[in-house]
Amino acid sequence: MSEEILITGGHVVTLDDALGDVPGGDVRVRDGVITQIGVGLRPGPDTEVVDAQGRLVIPGLIDTHRHVWQGAIAGFTPQMTGYGYGPAVLTGISLEHTAADLHAGTLWGALQALDAGITTIGDWAHALQSADHADANLRGLRESGIRGVFFYGGPGPADDDPNPPHPLDARRMRDEHFPGDGGTSDNGRLRMGMALRGPCFTSPERNRQDFAFARELGLPISIHVGMAGTADAVTALRRDGLLGPDVNYIHANQLTDEEMDLIAASGGTVTITPSTDMLMQFGTYPATGRALERDIVSGFGVDTVCSAGTDLFSEMRLALAAERSRANAEFLARNELVHEVALHQRDMLRLATLGGARVLGLADQTGSLTPGKQADITVVDLRSPHLDGFGDPVAMLGLGAGPADVETVLVGGEFAKRDGILVGPHAAKAQDLMHETQHRLRAAIH
Numbered sequence: 142m143s144e145e146i147l148i149t150g151g152h153v154v155t156l157d158d159a160l161g162d163v164p165g166g167d168v169r170v171r172d173g174v175i176t177q178i179g180v181g182l183r184p185g186p187d188t189e190v191v192d193a194q195g196r197l198v199i200p201g202l203i204d205t206h207r208h209v210w211q212g213a214i215a216g217f218t219p220q221m222t223g224y225g226y227g228p229a230v231l232t233g234i235s236l237e238h239t240a241a242d243l244h245a246g247t248l249w250g251a252l253q254a255l256d257a258g259i260t261t262i263g264d265w266a267h268a269l270q271s272a273d274h275a276d277a278n279l280r281g282l283r284e285s286g287i288r289g290v291f292f293y294g295g296p297g298p299a300d301d302d303p304n305p306p307h308p309l310d311a312r313r314m315r316d317e318h319f320p321g322d323g324g325t326s327d328n329g330r331l332r333m334g335m336a337l338r339g340p341c342f343t344s345p346e347r348n349r350q351d352f353a354f355a356r357e358l359g360l361p362i363s364i365h366v367g368m369a370g371t372a373d374a375v376t377a378l379r380r381d382g383l384l385g386p387d388v389n390y391i392h393a394n395q396l397t398d399e400e401m402d403l404i405a406a407s408g409g410t411v412t413i414t415p416s417t418d419m420l421m422q423f424g425t426y427p428a429t430g431r432a433l434e435r436d437i438v439s440g441f442g443v444d445t446v447c448s449a450g451t452d453l454f455s456e457m458r459l460a461l462a463a464e465r466s467r468a469n470a471e472f473l474a475r476n477e478l479v480h481e482v483a484l485h486q487r488d489m490l491r492l493a494t495l496g497g498a499r500v501l502g503l504a505d506q507t508g509s510l511t512p513g514k515q516a517d518i519t520v521v522d523l524r525s526p527h528l529d530g531f532g533d534p535v536a537m538l539g540l541g542a543g544p545a546d547v548e549t550v551l552v553g554g555e556f557a558k559r560d561g562i563l564v565g566p567h568a569a570k571a572q573d574l575m576h577e578t579q580h581r582l583r584a585a586i587h
């Protein structure tokens with residue numbers, strides 16, 4: 142890593158309220174940390190200069206919920222609902238993954254995220270059949286260089302026990318790999334959390350035990366709630382005295398207003414998953430507006446790579462369209478027309494950056510371009526026909542950007558993508574490993 146990097150002449154969107162946008166701005170990075178943002182900053186003799194004229198410079202995007210291990214099975218279940226996904230994936234192709242396959246899928250899955258400008262990820266790792274699988278999953282994340290939280294899940298319930306305890310191997314993982322306070326890892330970029338089945342997918346008694354186990358280990362909790370076919374999950378947590386600011390609620394789109402209020406009052410966070418909510422019959426409208434109305438700390442999640450895409454540009458676009466549709470339906474029911482609709486593309490970008498950082502408890506490190514934070518930076522080329530617009534460049538980003546427009550990605554000041562190509566130390570071999578896994582999986586399921 143060059144000691145100093147200077148990104149020059151871009152339209153810098155800091156997402157830091159004190160700094161705002163800096164058109165034609167420069168970002169100075171030293172030893173992996175953002176040190177200065179301004180106009181006309183001078184490079185030193187050894188500074189590596191990255192020309193960002195005609196580009197948008199934004200904080201690295203943050204995906205708060207993704208099953209990263211699915212990197213090798215993209216597009217496997219494009220027409221499946223959540224109901225069909227269980228047998229096809231969770232108790233189907235998931236169980237065909239060897240530890241080596243899980244490593245290959247996770248490494249490639251994390252690189253898919255980096256390629257799309259995502260520098261921090263919440264990896265909801267629920268294909269951990271064994272301790273070897275858990276280690277392989279974590280190794281894939283580490284090798285990718287991405288920042289984030291490794292949420293330790295389990296395999297699904299077996300036929301002979303619908304309510305197995307959360308894997309006790311989580312304790313070993315924490316002790317071996319995340320010895321720091323709050324489950325921080327020795328590489329400094331990853332923390333540990335617990336991906337619990339929660340009240341929707343296990344008995345009340347087992348759920349209480351799982352929550353107690355996570356809290357004994359001192360790790361944050363993430364659970365799927367409030368999607369079609371599940372009900373009263375947050376009500377059950379209140380009954381059992383389990384609500385708290387350490388709980389992240391994924392989907393949440395079918396929760397009642399009272400349950401959303403309970404999340405807000407307890408300081409919990411919501412992960413909004415537009416693609417899977419709408420594509421997989423997890424619900425109707427994503428939780429975006431209902432979470433924002435209550436000031437619930439919220440971010441986006443791509444969630445299920447085998448049914449959704451790999452990028453947050455799509456999630457921002459879908460979330461805004463769905464939320465406006467939800468609001469418009471109320472106006473139209475009253476035969477009322479308005480001049481402007483609520484929420485801007487900037488609101489979506491805030492959810493995809495600073496909001497996500499707060500969901501994962503990493504806002505002190507990332508989520509905005511702020512001097513003192515880690516240099517997690519995404520540079521998007523705006524010079525192509527679909528992005529070279531007249532209006533707010535963030536609106537253009539929201540309307541038309543995709544992973545191919547991401548030119549440069551830095552994580553902690555290290556290049557993960559440069560001139561449109563993934564460049565990390567394991568990037569070259571990752572696609573071959575993923576293809577080998579695909580070959581094995583195809584043979585196993587036929």
Ligand SMILES: [Zn+2]
Nearest residue numbers: 265391444445
């Ligand atoms: Zn999920």
